[in-house]
Amino acid sequence: MDQTCAMRIAVTGGSGKLGRTVVRVLREAGHEVVTLDAAGERGDGFVRVDLTDYGQTLDALLGVDGQDGFDAVVHLAAIPAPGMTSNVATFSNNMQATYNVFAAAIRAGIRNVVYASSETVLGLPFDVPPPYIPVDEEYPARPESTYSLVKHLEEQMAIELVRWHPDLKIVALRFSNVMDEEDYAQFPSWDADARARKWNLWGYIDARDGAQAVLRALELESVGFDRFIIAAADTVSDRPNAELLAAVFPDVPVTREVGEHDTLLSIDKARRILDYSPKHSWRD
Numbered sequence: 001m002d003q004t005c006a007m008r009i010a011v012t013g014g015s016g017k018l019g020r021t022v023v024r025v026l027r028e029a030g031h032e033v034v035t036l037d038a039a040g041e042r043g044d045g046f047v048r049v050d051l052t053d054y055g056q057t058l059d060a061l062l063g064v065d066g067q068d069g070f071d072a073v074v075h076l077a078a079i080p081a082p083g084m085t086s087n088v089a090t091f092s093n094n095m096q097a098t099y100n101v102f103a104a105a106i107r108a109g110i111r112n113v114v115y116a117s118s119e120t121v122l123g124l125p126f127d128v129p130p131p132y133i134p135v136d137e138e139y140p141a142r143p144e145s146t147y148s149l150v151k152h153l154e155e156q157m158a159i160e161l162v163r164w165h166p167d168l169k170i171v172a173l174r175f176s177n178v179m180d181e182e183d184y185a186q187f188p189s190w191d192a193d194a195r196a197r198k199w200n201l202w203g204y205i206d207a208r209d210g211a212q213a214v215l216r217a218l219e220l221e222s223v224g225f226d227r228f229i230i231a232a233a234d235t236v237s238d239r240p241n242a243e244l245l246a247a248v249f250p251d252v253p254v255t256r257e258v259g260e261h262d263t264l265l266s267i268d269k270a271r272r273i274l275d276y277s278p279k280h281s282w283r284d
């Protein structure tokens, strides 16, 4: 189908921090959006679903009472960081939910799947330094937590599923740390200590730009699996990159010139293939 036409899109985790903005941006782009989430307010376009339950997940993706099914799924639902629950609870919730969403989407005939992977697979918190800077999608994943291990396993699962279903597209968006506008007030406080935000190479993503990346990935006309780092165009810091890197990662090769505050999480691939173009910076 022409993926620039209005689509009916299920957004799992649509009640969450990133999900709320994704739902708004997809609706503003003319798409019909239904949130599938365990949490949320009764109302238009919300269906309460426990995504660890395959029956509920498949039922919801086929369209509950009187609703149509979906053209696309955006899967954001997860426990969204390491250390929020026990490791096994993070593993069980996130792995099972993602298997259920991918498998149910396929059963429901949906061939356009975009989901939240994470910058953590790049080796965060970089206690072991990255192989080179800017980091990109070209080196093998280095998960350092159970949360990140699941994000890595989900990417591996997606690779096999698109092999089984050659007409299926799954796009993994490796989001950086998601920020809303009100989060920007705290950014200057991090500058006193160069190491304060070394754990993700001083990266972040404005939720509105994260939503833009979701929209671009949904519109991408392709099949198979691909992965993209999605970050803001700049760092969280007013200190120049050269100073931060000399203080924290003096021995890591810097493979190309980076501007004073350019992101060290490369978004070159997303710019090139998705036409992703971040519009929001904390500096504004």
Ligand SMILES: NC(=O)c1ccc[n+]([C@@H]2O[C@H](COP(=O)([O-])OP(=O)(O)OC[C@H]3O[C@@H](n4cnc5c(N)ncnc54)[C@H](O)[C@@H]3O)[C@@H](O)[C@H]2O)c1
Pocket (backbone or CB within 6 Å): 012, 013, 014, 015, 016, 017, 018, 019, 036, 037, 038, 039, 049, 050, 051, 052, 075, 076, 077, 078, 079, 080, 081, 093, 097, 116, 117, 118, 119, 174, 175, 176, 177, 178, 179
């Ligand atoms: N927040 C970040 O900095 C960040 C960074 C990189 C990637 N991500 C990923 O982006 C996605 C969204 O993150 P967020 O910050 O908006 O998280 P969030 O916690 O604000 O929202 C997640 C939503 O998922 C729902 N959910 C979780 N498990 C569920 C289940 N089993 N069934 C139904 N609903 C379930 C929750 O109710 C919640 O509304 C996640 O996949 C997260 O791993 C987040």
